[in-house]
Amino acid sequence: DTQASLLGTFVIFYRKITTPAIAEFQVIEQFVNLARIAIERQKADQIIWQQANYDSLTHLPNRHLLHEHFKGAIANSQRDQKQLVIAMLDLNKFKKVNDTLGHGAGDSVLIECAARIKDCIRKNDIAARLGGDEFIVVFVGTNLPQDIANVGEKLSNVLAEPYLIQDNPVYCAASIGMAVYPNDGQNVGELLKHADQAMYRAKKERLNKVCYFQETV
DSSP states (O other): OOOOOOOOOOOOSSSOOOOHHHHHHHHHHHHHHHHHHHHHHHHHHHHHHHHHHHHHHOOOOOHHHHHHHHHHHHHHHHHHHHOOOEEEEEEETTTHHHHOOOOHHHHHHHHHHHHHHHSSSSSTEEEEEEEETTEEEEEHHHHHHHHHHHHHHHHHHHHHEEETTTEEOOOEEEEEEEEETTTTTTSSSHHHHHHHHHHHHHHHHHOEEEEEEOOOO
């Protein structure tokens, strides 16, 4: 089979020069088959886990894995008595790109957007795609108000840069909503909800804007 790939090698050493008996060849063949099955099962399990936890287009964590990472980040922030900033963003005019240039162009924008987000964050921060053109970024250990403002501004500026699609610049700046743990929520659900509210306020007030969650009375 020209498509087969080498999974590994199986070697048996003898203390002296000899020729393996037929029974020994049969035992070796059984060992090889068992090892092959175990390796292929492990590879299949890894593929299934990858598909269940990562977005196939951008290769960012999906909603399911985000929740797992997010819960851990909140627990660490609570233990260390530090803040945690969540940014929810939505690409403006993304539907127009899909409608006028096609879904292939839209996919290219999403892939590039994910790459820009990853370039903006640190190793311990979390980025995920919720679906469509919505993304989440969790900035860990951000405490000073100026640091939080800088995070939002940097993300906004990077995503406002044009995307080169079919040799033409395409603009899909983001509306960003931000919420801060623990002031704006104590758990994943509350923080996502409040960041979402802030994002829609940013979209309503002005495109390419960063808004922070504000408790309404």
